[in-house]
Amino acid sequence: MAVIEVENLHKRYGDEVAVHDVSLRVEQGEIFGILGPNGAGKTTTVECLAGLRPAQGGRISVLGLDPVRDREALRQVLGVQLQESGLPDKLKVREALHLYASFYRDPADPGELMARLGLADKAATRYKNLSGGQKQRLAIALAIVGNPRVVILDELTTGLDPHARRTTWELIEAIRDSGVTVLLVTHFMEEAERLCDRVAVIDAGRVIALDTPAALAARAGRGQRMRFRPSAPLDERLLLALPEVTALRRHGSQLEVTGTGNLVHAVTSLLARRQIIAADLRVEQGTLDDAFIALTGHGHGPGREAA
Template identity: 60%
Template sequence: MGGGACWGMWGGGGGGEGGGMESVVEVGGLRKAYAGRAVVDDVSFTVGEGEIFGILGPNGAGKTTTVECISGLRVPDGGRVRVAGLDPASDRRAVTEVLGSQLQESELQAKLTVREALELYAAFYPRPADWRVLAERLGLTSLLTKRFGVLSGGQKQRLFIALALIGNPRVVVLDELTTGLDPRARRDTWEVVEDVRNRGVTVLLVTHFMEEAQRLCDRIALIDKGRITALDTPQGLIARSAGSTVISFTPSAPVDDEELAALPALTSIEHKNGRITLSGSDETVNAVISLLVRHHITAHQLRVTDATLDDAFLTLTGATS
């Protein structure tokens, strides 16, 4: 069995970006087609030990097929995949001992209790994690006697994370982890994912939620139509986008349009119901504040919104999120 975080003792080390760490997942020139249509087309990336690596893209982009090839659930048509040095296609059994997965639309038998599910999955591994410790850490202890069919969406997701971790994996694949969850359950699940990484497990996170990727990931591969269109840190992707910083306020006195138009890095001006909205950069923000101070004008309800991963996604893929 591959060495991973000691989940039985809930131990492990911290994480970081893949650039300075040993690669635990390697994908090179990956290809997969269905009925002659390329779903994954020459995808290449590496994932560092202890990293949260995001695969981000719209529905149908090829994200799930990519991680299914990594997990050994599908055989690639071409390219190379290695997980901890193992080929998922030819070393499937060995890969299951170093990689755990929570796949999209996972389900269990409705009458199975949480305890029964944990005990069943623990029996699949020669040296499993202590499921009681996992249950306690993931907030499942009070649910042990509940049947799967009556669990809420968030409770099911926590159970699937526990099942993905019960084999003491070095790598865990989480595919569309928070789809269908309410905002509170989604944020609770994010905290669990961060804790999983902090305990020493490498996380491969598949999502189409921009906020989720920006919050959790050390690096992100943007996939569109089966190809990687960009790969960088969240801030690196945002810096490469055409997204603007937006400044909006209601001035206490009229502001000269010619002076506004002369602001540095300004890309647009909008007046609506006495409110002014400007698009530009950090330089624009500083300049407009200086302009208002010089004219003794107060900016009521001032709002400054930075560019986001949504902006980067739209710029770098040309798609809608």
């Protein structure tokens, strides 16, 4: 069942078109990623979805509600974390959670939420004194305090160190596992690969690809690559005859085989039948990073970070 449906969304700021034409459907219970270079229209798209900005064209439905017409009803079932928290510096963690909880008919218990998100010992800490990771955890807590059915998270892990990013990923997975549908805007390819069931790549206000991370990576064309040293001489034509193999190169005693599908199984089975061992075997997969660069023709902002 589609929880979010966007058809031909069009949004301008004055004369500037931020979103030309975006269509996508997010299914119940998935983590759906929106990827794209800086200025692609990602934030504008999710702000329109959340009813924070009116669109000039197209149709949006979130849980069957129109974000502008049914904004009040939508607020009760949609949790939103945007890039700027807008929280006052002096507000304490406990106060922020109680304040946000008061906006909802059926909120979560702020104390339980603080414990779940590792903020219990920060309950009396003012917002300005939280670390980056703690601020992000509070942002997640505020996005889910209303017990939403859908949550939008915009660049949640930007600025976090690798450890804090991983902890945040686990939190996002736990939210999904509790039955909440998650829409995640991210610059990080590894984040999308790890978390997202499907991703839409947006460039210059249009969806240029929409698929699972693995399918997008496979489509980037690099496919898979194996490198190994055969333990005995091997007729290269046998490898080239395999349907999975698209190219073969020799580097000294090493063979480099590129291909698609179940390449590793096909090649290792052929070798095994000839009692040849693939010594020093290394396998590389195409990544979402490759797909992103192939699709958009450029990198993705802050760069691929080791996480």
